[in-house]
Amino acid sequence: MSDILLLHGSCHGAWCWRDLIPALEARGHRVRSLDMPSHGADRTPLAEVTLDSCTEAVVAALGSETVLVAHSWGGFPATLAADRAPERLKRLIYLCAYVPREGHSLVDMRRLAPRQPILKAVRRAADGASYDIDPEHAREVFYQDCPAGTTEYALAHLTPQATLPQTTPAVLGQGHRAVARSYIRTLYDNAIPTEFQAEMARGWPLGDVHEMHCGHSPFFADPEGLARLIDDIDRAA
Template sequence: MHSGSASSLPTSTVTPTVVLVHGAWHGPWCWDKMLPLLAEQGLQVRTVDLPSSGPDVDALGTLDDDVAVVTALLDEVPGPKVLVGHSYGGLPITEAAAGRDDVVHLMYVCAFMLDVGVSLLDAAGGQPMSWWQVSEDGRSITAGRPESVFYDDCDPEETAAAVARLTPQSMSSCTTPLRAAAWSTVPSTYVVADLDPELPQAVQEMMAAGKATHVRHIDAAHSPFLSRPRELAALITETVRAAVAEPAER
């Protein structure tokens, strides 16, 4: 894949639909700045709302529930798809795309790209991260110090608005191991956020090594959809363009 600014995609090809999958504590709102930028490139885009995150701690879903939501959208949308997962969103896209022939590319944006049998908690070293605020009953997690963990390079007003929309995440979504890994058969791109303070560049590169077909870099912390939306939109557009041209299997 080459670098450079994104140009509009040709309308004569069957262009994959882009499915954006948010990470933990977030919702589809986190992609709002990306949507018009991707639309400018002629891309059809869909987002999902993962049930593992939400305001009602008694109704939080599991990783299986998240996979089911992504699967339902894949079933609903005709034609080829490119799945884009951010952070925790790497888990449901990895499992949901397994065994499907309509997902032509996986894109991991500073995301967890894990092996079968590995959970997010396993990848974090087996213990809750220092900034996780685990509920008394152990069933949900609130993100502590999100300003530095998620939005280290974002505008202060934008950071405050995003922090206000964060919701609890289910613990089970972080402790459940993956049951399938689509990256073993589907081409993939890992976008390393070079300035990420909590998922360091070296850790991202380690996850991508031996798994990702392509590795790209973006000069951003953990939320490039807020701090570098145009650059991320260009990377997504280039990935979709390449997916049209390259074989759908590794």
Template sequence: MAHFVLVHGSCLGAWIWRDVVQTLGEMGHTAQAIDLPSHGGETTPVNDVTLDLYAAAINRVTDADAILVGHSAGGYAITAAAERNPDRIERLVYLCAYIPEHGKSLIHLKREAEEQPLDDALDIAADRKSFRFRPDRIDALMCHDCPRGTFDTAVHLMGWQAIAPQATALTLTHASRDIPKTAIVCANDRVIPPDHQRLMARDIEHVVEMQTGHSPFFADPAGLAAHLAQIADVT
């Protein structure tokens, strides 16, 4: 039996993992989905959020031999947590995620992609310290292959995302580098281009692909849970 800590990406929350948590439980595993600071039910003001706060929030709930799963921008959060507390982490799983490179921020990595599908998809706060997905773009970008009604739920629950954590470069050491890693590439992703995902995963020893868009937890939660269970067996 494996234990998973599930970490969401930009503008999302623990709510995205509901069906995956349930399915993993039915498979005999345990899983905990968390709200990062300022997301979901967590009440930290968005302008106070840092990458360090993300890492601390993850490490507070991470017990021994946990598998950390980071979706999208959550790839940076789980790596930051691993840098600070590697001994409790069995494996890092990057789910259609930004996979950190030494000395680079998430924003830096995003700008390296040949395609920029989010250029006209975000509203930036007046103080330029946070952003959110434009409601009229959420369906096409994130819910295009999801069950009916997914957009109606997402548009009400998605919130603002602090820019500071995504503008913070990570210094990578053996603390995180020595932890086994898996990348799950989503081949129909409209948020992070699949080719960019594959490029970021070029040094990952274990890479699998799903035929979904950027929200595999909605589009194919059973398939995602099955991949995670297989990853636990690899571990």
């Protein structure tokens, strides 16, 4: 079985993997989750958070042969971590995540999508240095198909997201190209359009692109199904 590291998306933290971790552990995996800077239990001030510091946090958490599962914006620091330490990764799994392109920031990538459904849920701080999630739209955008109580649980744990890491262009090397990768596309996603997810994984081998019939938070909506798929991907490696 594998060492699996779970990497959260914007405004979330290690807490969002609450239901997936036991489902993966039941399949024999060693599972860990990470709070990126300023999220969850990490108390880094928002003003100090950069794309580089997020990337370094991921690199520091890698084992010797880790399966890295990156959700949403987590695809950015995950890819850059793979650039810096490809020898420590067994596979990189993008879970409805952004796959960075050279010279593009996350904001640039989002604007390439044909639709911008996430914007209704974004509340920008007055100084522009961060944003958070509007509770009025949280369920519609992130948790529409999740069990009762999920939205309330998430709203109690969501934290502001620093803007700078997401407006910083990715400078890509060759390391990430040596890492095996898979994409899990969510077909009813109200945050990152599913057709844009397909575009980001265009040209990948068919066996490395998978689908789940759920929204943007499969770790809440279908943790057993997600654990089974991650396990299947790992076993097929």
